[in-house]
Amino acid sequence: MASLKELKGRIASVKSTQKITKAKQMVAAAKLRKAQAAAEAARPYNVRLERIVATLASKVSASESAPKLLAGTGKDDVHLLVVANSDRGLAGAFNANIVKAAVLKARFLIAEGKTVQFYLIGRKGRPVINRTFPGMIVGQYDTTGAKAPGYEQAQAIAQDISAMFFAGKFDVAHLFYSTFKSALAQIPTEQQLIPVAIPADAPAASNAAVEYEPDEATILEDLLPRNMTIQLFKALLENMASEQGASMTAMDNATRNAGDLINNLTIQYNRSRQAAITTELIEIIAGAEAL
Numbered sequence: 001m002a003s004l005k006e007l008k009g010r011i012a013s014v015k016s017t018q019k020i021t022k023a024k025q026m027v028a029a030a031k032l033r034k035a036q037a038a039a040e041a042a043r044p045y046n047v048r049l050e051r052i053v054a055t056l057a058s059k060v061s062a063s064e065s066a067p068k069l070l071a072g073t074g075k076d077d078v079h080l081l082v083v084a085n086s087d088r089g090l091a092g093a094f095n096a097n098i099v100k101a102a103v104l105k106a107r108f109l110i111a112e113g114k115t116v117q118f119y120l121i122g123r124k125g126r127p128v129i130n131r132t133f134p135g136m137i138v139g140q141y142d143t144t145g146a147k148a149p150g151y152e153q154a155q156a157i158a159q160d161i162s163a164m165f166f167a168g169k170f171d172v173a174h175l176f177y178s179t180f181k182s183a184l185a186q187i188p189t190e191q192q193l194i195p196v197a198i199p200a201d202a203p204a205a206s207n208a209a210v211e212y213e214p215d216e217a218t219i220l221e222d223l224l225p226r227n228m229t230i231q232l233f234k235a236l237l238e239n240m241a242s243e244q245g246a247s248m249t250a251m252d253n254a255t256r257n258a259g260d261l262i263n264n265l266t267i268q269y270n271r272s273r274q275a276a277i278t279t280e281l282i283e284i285i286a287g288a289e290a291l
Contacts, residue, residue: 011269014262014265025251025255032245039234046234056219067220069162072172076172079171081106083118083125083129083176084239085120086239086243087123090250094246118136119138121236139160154233154236173194174191176188176191180245182245183245184249
């Protein structure tokens with residue numbers, strides 16, 4: 001049985017931890033409002049751009065002039081999995097869920113005889129992926145951690161991935177991130193990044209006499225790299241909101257658990273203290289009677 005001094009030290013230690021988790025929870029709650037607003041503000045532009053790209057792509061996807069980002073390499077042998085995580089922990093299962101989705105996809109592709117490579121955004125997913133698939137990480141990029149992700153970051157990542165694609169290092173790229181729904185719900189999401197996937201519900205090409213200047217293929221040559229940057233930027237924004245929501249929830253649970261542990265230790269401390277006092281009284285009484 002622990003001594004009174006040990007119990008008192010444990011209570012003080014847990015109280016210190018509780019203060020840290022409570023402070024982290026309040027910081028995450030403050031950051032969540034801003035991150036959620038940024039993610040929600042970016043969604044309409046992203047959806048509209050995807051529809052525009054889909055409309056143009058439906059007219060040129062079968063033609064020989066289709067841009068390489070749309071037509072692909074014509075092969076399906078090498079897959080690049082772009083996994084977007086955070087640089088910091090203490091966010092519950094946020095990073096683990098994204099990595100789990102990427103690992104399941106990698107195992108599925110390997111079972112089909114495909115070659116899999118990883119491009120990692122953020123530091124938290126590296127140990128697991130490097131341990132599960134050693135030697136398959138071909139690129140990585142550190143996000144800014146506590147700072148809000150910027151368009152420049154997404155542009156740098158997009159340029160890096162595009163350079164690898166045009167150099168023939170992979171055929172298909174998949175993006176993994178977490179879509180923010182609420183502080184309690186973040187959904188791991190997979191999206192095909194290269195070649196650009198045309199959604200099944202994309203608007204069909206209109207039969208109206210519409211002339212483009214320049215032509216559709218030329219417009220897509222400029223629009224597709226920008227669309228890829230926007231998709232990556234969206235993933236970073238969604239991840240930031242998801243991370244703060246998961247962190248707030250995890251720290252709230254940790255604070256509650258610390259409170260329960262403090263109550264249990266306090267009860268144990270009081271019982272031990274009472275037992276020690278009772279033992280001392282018995283000894284005093286027994287000594288007095290012996291006289």
